Amino acid sequence: MAKVLMKGNEAIGAAAIKAGCKYFFGYPITPQNELPEFMSRELPKIGGAFVQAESEVAAINMIYGGAGTGARVMTSSSSPGIALKQEGISYIAGAELPCVIVNISRGGPGLGGIQPSQADYFMSTRGGGNGDYRHLCYAPATLQEAVDLTIEAFDVADQYRTPVIVIGDGMIGQMMEPVEFNEPTKRNLPEKTWATTGTEGKRKPNIINSLALDPAELEKHNIKLDNKYKEIEANETRYEMYKTEDAEIVFVAYGTTSRIVKNTIEALRAEGIKAGLIRPITLWPFPNKAFTEIPAAKALLTVEMSMGQMIDDVKIANEGRLPIHFYGRSGGMIPSPEEIGNKAKEVLGGVK
Amino acid sequence: MAEIFNKTEGLTDKQFHYCPGCTHGIIHRLVGEVLVELGVLGKTVGVAPVGCSVLAYDYFNCDMHEAAHGRAPAVATGIKRILPENVVFTYQGDGDLASIGTAEIIHAAHRGEKFTTIFVNNAIYGMTGGQMAPTTLIGQKATTAPYGRQQATAGMPLRMSEMLATIDGAVFVERVSVHNVAAIRKAKKAIKKAFEVQIEGKGFGIVEVLSTCPTNWGISPVDSLKWLEENMIPYYPLGNFRTPEEGK
Numbered sequence: 001m002a003k004v005l006m007k008g009n010e011a012i013g014a015a016a017i018k019a020g021c022k023y024f025f026g027y028p029i030t031p032q033n034e035l036p037e038f039m040s041r042e043l044p045k046i047g048g049a050f051v052q053a054e055s056e057v058a059a060i061n062m063i064y065g066g067a068g069t070g071a072r073v074m075t076s077s078s079s080p081g082i083a084l085k086q087e088g089i090s091y092i093a094g095a096e097l098p099c100v101i102v103n104i105s106r107g108g109p110g111l112g113g114i115q116p117s118q119a120d121y122f123m124s125t126r127g128g129g130n131g132d133y134r135h136l137c138y139a140p141a142t143l144q145e146a147v148d149l150t151i152e153a154f155d156v157a158d159q160y161r162t163p164v165i166v167i168g169d170g171m172i173g174q175m176m177e178p179v180e181f182n183e184p185t186k187r188n189l190p191e192k193t194w195a196t197t198g199t200e201g202k203r204k205p206n207i208i209n210s211l212a213l214d215p216a217e218l219e220k221h222n223i224k225l226d227n228k229y230k231e232i233e234a235n236e237t238r239y240e241m242y243k244t245e246d247a248e249i250v251f252v253a254y255g256t257t258s259r260i261v262k263n264t265i266e267a268l269r270a271e272g273i274k275a276g277l278i279r280p281i282t283l284w285p286f287p288n289k290a291f292t293e294i295p296a297a298k299a300l301l302t303v304e305m306s307m308g309q310m311i312d313d314v315k316i317a318n319e320g321r322l323p324i325h326f327y328g329r330s331g332g333m334i335p336s337p338e339e340i341g342n343k344a345k346e347v348l349g350g351v352k
Numbered sequence: 353m354a355e356i357f358n359k360t361e362g363l364t365d366k367q368f369h370y371c372p373g374c375t376h377g378i379i380h381r382l383v384g385e386v387l388v389e390l391g392v393l394g395k396t397v398g399v400a401p402v403g404c405s406v407l408a409y410d411y412f413n414c415d416m417h418e419a420a421h422g423r424a425p426a427v428a429t430g431i432k433r434i435l436p437e438n439v440v441f442t443y444q445g446d447g448d449l450a451s452i453g454t455a456e457i458i459h460a461a462h463r464g465e466k467f468t469t470i471f472v473n474n475a476i477y478g479m480t481g482g483q484m485a486p487t488t489l490i491g492q493k494a495t496t497a498p499y500g501r502q503q504a505t506a507g508m509p510l511r512m513s514e515m516l517a518t519i520d521g522a523v524f525v526e527r528v529s530v531h532n533v534a535a536i537r538k539a540k541k542a543i544k545k546a547f548e549v550q551i552e553g554k555g556f557g558i559v560e561v562l563s564t565c566p567t568n569w570g571i572s573p574v575d576s577l578k579w580l581e582e583n584m585i586p587y588y589p590l591g592n593f594r595t596p597e598e599g600k
Contacts, residue, residue, distance in 0.1 A: 023434055049433040053426065054459035061423035061456070065399070065430025068417045073430070091420050196415035196431065198395035198438050205364075207409045209418040 003178040008168065009034035011143050011179050012076070012102055013042065015150035018181045021072040021100070022048030025062035027055055029081040030114045031170040032104035036076065056081040060088030060101075067097035068208040070195030072154050076102035078170075079120050080111060083128055089163055090129025093225070094210030098157035100150065102166045104173035107332045115332020116170035118255060121309035124167050125284040132222045134229045136236060137165040137283040139254045143177035149281075152184040159187055160232055161194075167283070169305060170332075171256045232285060239287035240279040243269070247276025249344050250294050252314050253303040254280045261303050263337040268344060275344060283310070288317040297322055299347050303340055304328045323347075360384040362393055366410045373566040373573020375530045376404060376472065380411055382530075382540045383443070383470055386547055387414065396439040397431050399424040403445035404478040412443075422453020425460035428467045439550060440467040446487040447477045450512050457516070457558075464521030464555040468546045471512065474563040475584060482568030486510040489583055494568075509587060513560045517593035524549040524557035525593040529585060531562070531577040538590075545595070554596045562588055 006014065013035050016024070024039035040050040053059035059075050066073040077085060082103045092099060103124065107117035124137045138153060140146035146168055153164040196206050212218035240258075243265060244250055253261040258279040268275040276297075278290045291300075291314075300322050302311045308326050318324055327343040329335045362384025370376045387393045393414050400408040402421035409416035419427040424442035432440040449457050449471050457469065476494060477483040484494035484501055487509050491500040501509075517525045524546050528539035539561055546557035562584050564576035571579060 023430075025430060051429060051433060051463075053429075054455050057423070058426040058429075058456055058459065061420060061426035062430035062433075064419070064423075065417060065427035066434050067430075068427075069397075069431055069434045071434045073434075087420055088423070095418075196397045196417050197435060198397060198415055199393075201394040205413060206415045207418070208416070209409060211406065211418055 003180045005176055005178050006143065007034055007174065007176050008143050008146060009104065009173045010038045011147050012150050012166070013038035015147040015181060016074045016100065016154070017042060017046065019072065019151040019154040021074045021154060022046060023066050023071055023073045024075065025051045025053050025059045025066065025073070026075050027053050027059050027077065027081060029078045031106060031173050032076050032078045032102065034173070035102065035104070056084035057087065060085035063099050064088050064092050064095070064097065067092060067099040068095070068196045070192035070197065074100045074102065076104065078103065079105045079108050079117070082120065083123065086123070086128035089135065090127070090131055090133060091210050092163045093129070093133035093135055094131060095208050096161040097163070097208065098161050099163050100153045100157055100166060101163055102150070105167060105169050107330065113332045114170070116256065116305060116334065117330065117332055118169055118257060118305040119309065119330060120167065121283060121304070121306060124165055125286070125313070133225060134232070134284055135163045135165055136232060137167055139167050139281060139283050140172060141255055141258045141279065143172065143175070143179050146172055147179045147181060148184070151181070155184055155187045155189060156236060158189045160228055162228070162232070167255070169255055236282060237285040237287050237289070238281040239290045240281060241290060241293060242277040242279060244276035244278065244294050246274050246296050247294065248274045248296055248298045249301060249348055250297045250299070251275065251277045251301050251303055251344075252280070252310065253277060254283065254310065257303055257305055257335065260335060260337055261340060264340040264344065267337055267341055273344070273348065280310070286313040286317060291317040300324045301344055301347055302326050303335065305334065306330050360388050362388045362413055363411055364413045368411065369407060370404065371567040373564060373576055374404070375563045378530045378536060379470065379472055379539070379561050379563060380408070382536070382543050383441070384412060386540065386544045387439070389544070390547055390551065392439045392547070392551065395437070396441070397435065399428045399431070399440070399442040401442070401444040401448040403448050405443055405445060405472065406479065408443050422448050422451070423456055424448065425453065425456040425465070425469065429460055429463070429465050432465060432467045436466070439547065441470060441547070442467065443470045444472070445478070446471070446473045446475065446485045450486040450510050457512075458519065461516050461519045461522040461556045461558070464523070466550050466553055466555060468550045469558040470543065471558055471560045472563045473512070473560055473588065474565040475509070476565050476568045478565050478568055489587060511588060513558070513593050516558055521556050522558060522594060523555035523596045526595070527560040527562070527588060527590050527593070529562040529580065529590055531564070531580045542592070549596060
């Protein structure tokens with residue numbers, strides 16, 4: 001298929017439709033508005049439905065109901081709106097329903113700003129909702145990757161009966177890049193025998209539920225969920241290793257920040273400094289294994305568009321082996337390759 | 353021998369957990385009977401609330417979806433938009449619908465979502481132990497209104513049916529009661545009509561059912577029926593507030 005030039009928010013919407021999603025429930029918030037706008041234009045053409053909900057809370061609960069029917073459903077929002085959706089995400093995880101939630105994130109806390117930010121790492125990986133649950137979180141760095149991961153997210157959601165988050169900072173939503181829409185690797189997806197579509201008098205009623213008043217029953221459910229999360233960790237963890245074989249300084253960055261860091265790496269290498277990058281593509285599960293695959297590393301430098309959130313996972317993955325440093329900009333300020341490079345030199349100066 | 357009464361197939365054989373004298377059981381039965389009489393049980397998806405009827409998913413003999421507190425109308429919207437040929441209903445109490453879920457019920461009605469809501473108003477939070485609801489009457493005692501509800505600090509009890517009847521998308525709005533046999537018969541008629549309106553694709557329908565809570569009102573089941581009639585009906589008048597014109 002030929003490449004087409006698209007804006008990120010629209011490309012993600014088109015990817016969802018390509019994946020068979022015909023139902024979208026959302027609420028306006030900057031900088032993701034082009035996504036619901038695109039869906040409101042395109043879904044009626046294919047016999048689907050777009051509903052502009054009265055709030056993000058209502059939108060995620062429409063997703064909860066819609067996912068229960070077995071249909072592929074998606075909602076999108078931006079940081080404060082995703083915070084509102086956490087109630088529903090917890091119920092969806094508890095009731096084991098598949099759905100895709102897109103977060104085109106912006107600065108916070110509170111109303112924050114509308115410029116790109118990566119300050120939702122904690123909310124995306126620790127869960128803002130109540131209870132013992134996890135969900136996959138894909139963090140694309142390019143629009144092509146956003147398209148590919150969105151398409152795959154629907155399959156992954158169906159395979160594991162779990163909500164999947166696709167998080168891109170505001171830049172992913174707002175910039176334009178050429179993209180193509182490819183078929184994902186085929187997965188064996190289970191039949192949705194649990195869906196609430198009416199018994200037709202032919203089977204016992206299906207019940208979508210996250211309530212278990214008997215503590216023994218709830219613990220059993222929690223253990224079942226935990227086993228599923230371990231399976232996801234084993235099968236779905238994804239990351240990119242960029243020039244890490246001989247790298248003495250290894251950056252850790254995701255999303256658009258990783259692209260800036262790659263520019264830094266080229267500049268440093270031109271100066272004879274061996275630099276590389278671990279780029280988590282899944283924020284949860286976090287690619288702990290990548291941190292055992294950096295034989296020449298003397299130090300880690302985590303770069304984020306936040307005051308330092310992913311660095312907690314870097315510390316866990318590093319298991320105390322290497323010194324860990326941090327460089328971050330926040331509030332919608334975007335780090336330049338030069339300032340990241342200067343920080344790397346400062347770190348290396350300390351190491352040598 | 354002639355059969356006088358049989359338990360409806362619209363309900364499962366699971367024993368209700370409701371307190372003695374609570375009228376949830378009657379309302380469940382009416383909904384179950386109506387779904388069977390309309391021949392739609394097999395294509396019905398019900399949405400259960402949070403509150404005393406949180407376990408309704410175990411009682412209705414159709415596919416069920418348990419919602420978060422107040423969110424049943426949003427969950428029902430998601431289901432009905434994807435399955436427009438199915439019959440969808442929410443079953444919600446007054447804490448659920450008239451307090452935490454006001455935005456969801458008003459906007460579902462406002463969009464004219466084609467599902468049916470059974471709204472059970474017993475003027476109190478039952479499940480959590482008798483706290484004040486938006487529908488608690490002036491002077492009525494609750495565990496969070498130990499001196500009785502005061503207008504100055506808690507406002508007047510909310511009349512949801514009257515409020516919803518101002519919304520164009522709510523094409524059927526009726527308040528009924530289940531405190532005696534005649535009232536129960538009228539309640540069943542209204543519930544049936546509300547489902548028919550959905551099946552005919554006319555829009556959103558709601559039946560508010562005045563219900564008792566002997567446990568949290570602190571009076572006997574018999575006295576509760578009397579208390580409902582003497583105290584609730586004067587403030588929450590029974591009757592139809594909106595119905596689609598015939599032929600439309």
